[in-house]
Amino acid sequence: MLRKLKLKTRMILALGLVGAMQTLLIGGFAGYYLSESLYEQIGQRALMVAKTVAAMPAVIDGVREGDSPALMALSQRVAETNQALFIVIGDRDAIRLAHPDPNRIGHSMGDDDGDYGIRALKQGEGYVSRAVGSLGDSMRGKAPIVDPTSRDIIGIVSVGYSLDQVLASIRRYELVLYGVLGLMLVGSVLAAVLIAGRFKRAIFGLEPEEIARLFEEQAATLQSVREGIIAIDREGTITTFNRTAIENLGLDPDIQLTGRAISAVLPDGELMSVLESGEPDFDKEVWFRGQQMVVNRLPVRQGDDIIGVVSSFRRRDELDQISQQLTRIMEYADTLRSQTHEYSNKLHTIAGLIQIDAKDEALALIGNEVSDHQALIHLLLEAVPDPVIAGCLLGKYNRAREMGLRLDIDPDSQMSDVPADLPRDQLVSVLGNLIDNALEATRQYRGAGGRVSLSMTDLGHDLIFEVEDQGPGIPEDQQERIFERGVSSKEHAGHGIGLFLVRQFVERWGGSVTVENLKPEGSRFTLYLPKDPGRQDHL
Incomplete structure (x- = not known):
């Protein structure tokens, strides 16, 4: 039945169905991943600000000297700049030296959420946590303050962002997301119609015969290059071997090299080594059959995968x-x-x-x-x-x-x-x-x-x-x-x-x-x- 349909009709049905399935899948998972991503981003932002504050010389000096007024002023200024709910600074015993509420200065940071920052103070690592404290539900980033001279941990910084802001952002993004999903569903159907009509334009208005002719022209161009060119795929099979390469290497021009293993043609070659290592070679001088060559070897990548190697070389006589x-x-x-x-x-x-x-x-x-x-x-x-x-x-x-x-x-x-x-x-x-x-x-x-x-x-x-x-x-x-x-x-x-x-x-x-x-x-x-x-x- 489908075979009787025209190519354009089949493309419309296939693309429309794919678009509808994608819309449903996106609608089912986008909300969940959106909220988790926002929580993670807020947590990482809090941790980044905490590490930045912990590395500030003024904070290190203030903690070392126990200068609470200076730390209070600095933490409030940085909190306003980064739109944080709070920035709390404590000494090595988790006793507050800076807090948005002055009445909590001198008290243990464990009074807030039971977390004394042990991981930061004892293990010297920053981390993210979520807790309800005196300033409300927040996502917190905690980082140790390290004395650059003695490399001892002398205090802790806790930076919090209100989760009310996160929830408001999630609701705002959800409205946008659902609107976009609706538009995507409509757009998928329209796109299916448009893609089928524009398929010929996508291939620059060329007919299959014209594409074949262009392929032949590119092959002729490759053969006219004065440098020898060899290309292999990921299996070590030759895909390109131009005429100049055959002449420079003294091979039989009547032998069909494309499709053969490179190890059978050049048993001592290093193309397979480049294929394995992924490291290119540029302008490397080598000897081959009494001729000194200048060789470039470049791996061909598709994403993170190496799918082949191209080698170009020329004689060094000139x-x-x-x-x-x-x-x-x-x-x-x-x-x-x-x-x-x-x-x-x-x-x-x-x-x-x-x-x-x-x-x-x-x-x-x-x-x-x-x-x-x-x-x-x-x-x-x-x-x-x-x-x-x-x-x-x-x-x-x-x-x-x-x-x-x-x-x-x-x-x-x-x-x-x-x-x-x-x-x-x-x-x-x-x-x-x-x-x-x-x-x-x-x-x-x-x-x-x-x-x-x-x-x-x-x-x-x-x-x-x-x-x-x-x-x-x-x-x-x-x-x-x-x-x-x-x-x-x-x-x-x-x-x-x-x-x-x-x-x-x-x-x-x-x-x-x-x-x-x-x-x-x-x-x-x-x-x-x-x-x-x-x-x-x-x-």
């Missing part, structure tokens, strides 16, 4: 090119800054020697300066062809001289066989962190004249960097902890990140970094980076 250029500029700028500062001091010295007619000393200083830098530049040109690494080392050499230290580079060092895909910006960041830490440790322990040594070799299958300082060394029980985030030997804040980033990069590249103490002083950091790393894929 970003690396820009980053390498910026790294070169920053290293050159740092080198120029250091050289400018150092040569400015040297020029002043030379000028002074000339003025005092110490020409031989001036020439010796100039010769020594030229000799040192020429030797360093010659060494870097021969041993380190990569301009980014060489620029970094030259900048650190000048930085050491600024600090009154020496950075000695082993003349037998060789670093020419650096893999092309090793990110230069990250390599110089890691190497710079190790050298900076060594310089800082040496300066703090030895002062001016200290020495930091660097040796490098690319013989064999690894790139090896050794940095030795003349610092105090690192206790054996701290040699692993210094690579944890936030752990630092420096006292002031803002440190504890450099070595954490060093370890993170080294492990991602498949290498290692070790630390050992030297005798009689100092420590040695050794960095191993494989030329052909076995990196893990964790897309």
Whole structure:
């Protein structure tokens, strides 16, 4: 019978019936829940005011000194401001210090309703109660007064709101509620008629065929995005896998991926971890099948439930090119800054020697300066062809001289066989962190004249960097902890990140970094980076 009716008629009957049932249910339960809610709200309001008054410095001082006149004035003022029936303040023995009726000052608060406020005074917790006292039936909130110095409970605050006000509010709301329920019943019938007529407008006037075409357009848009996009549902089943993702991951474009388990396509992926933890990942660098990716993973939520995960990723090739250029500029700028500062001091010295007619000393200083830098530049040109690494080392050499230290580079060092895909910006960041830490440790322990040594070799299958300082060394029980985030030997804040980033990069590249103490002083950091790393894929 119903199947013979038109869709519009069936919608009117169904929506009208649902609306009538909802109205009856609301009418049956709304009154009860309304009164309970109002009682609860009044009680919570009383408790909140009680806690606020108990935390006021003036109240704490007044209770501590037993100053009833001051507490009386304050409680009356606060009661008027918050439209409370009363605010009563008592000491640790529940003896009133403030009450709307002055004749009750000095008497026990138990005279009112038999409640001495034991929970507040003994257990230190606020609570709500309903009682009939000298001022009538009221909802009361009681809170302890705590001395901030000794943390002892020194008194109690009781705030009451008249239930006559609550009952009046309930009656007022009930009239409104019943009126609304009547309107809802009428409105449900009208809505059923209107919804059926406006159903097409609710879908923007589109026909089913047009909706299907829009779906295809959205799918085409998704495929045209230059970032790889993968989406899974709560069961770990792939719902979206665009063309860019297939190309970046080197998958067979003819395989149907939608509907397959993500674990079967990307067994080492971390999408399931995000699905379980609900924690998003933003701009995380990972390696996958020899490609460095920048990945974002975001859980998809429906209310409080996680219903899936979306991952977008892109290759970092273009970003690396820009980053390498910026790294070169920053290293050159740092080198120029250091050289400018150092040569400015040297020029002043030379000028002074000339003025005092110490020409031989001036020439010796100039010769020594030229000799040192020429030797360093010659060494870097021969041993380190990569301009980014060489620029970094030259900048650190000048930085050491600024600090009154020496950075000695082993003349037998060789670093020419650096893999092309090793990110230069990250390599110089890691190497710079190790050298900076060594310089800082040496300066703090030895002062001016200290020495930091660097040796490098690319013989064999690894790139090896050794940095030795003349610092105090690192206790054996701290040699692993210094690579944890936030752990630092420096006292002031803002440190504890450099070595954490060093370890993170080294492990991602498949290498290692070790630390050992030297005798009689100092420590040695050794960095191993494989030329052909076995990196893990964790897309």
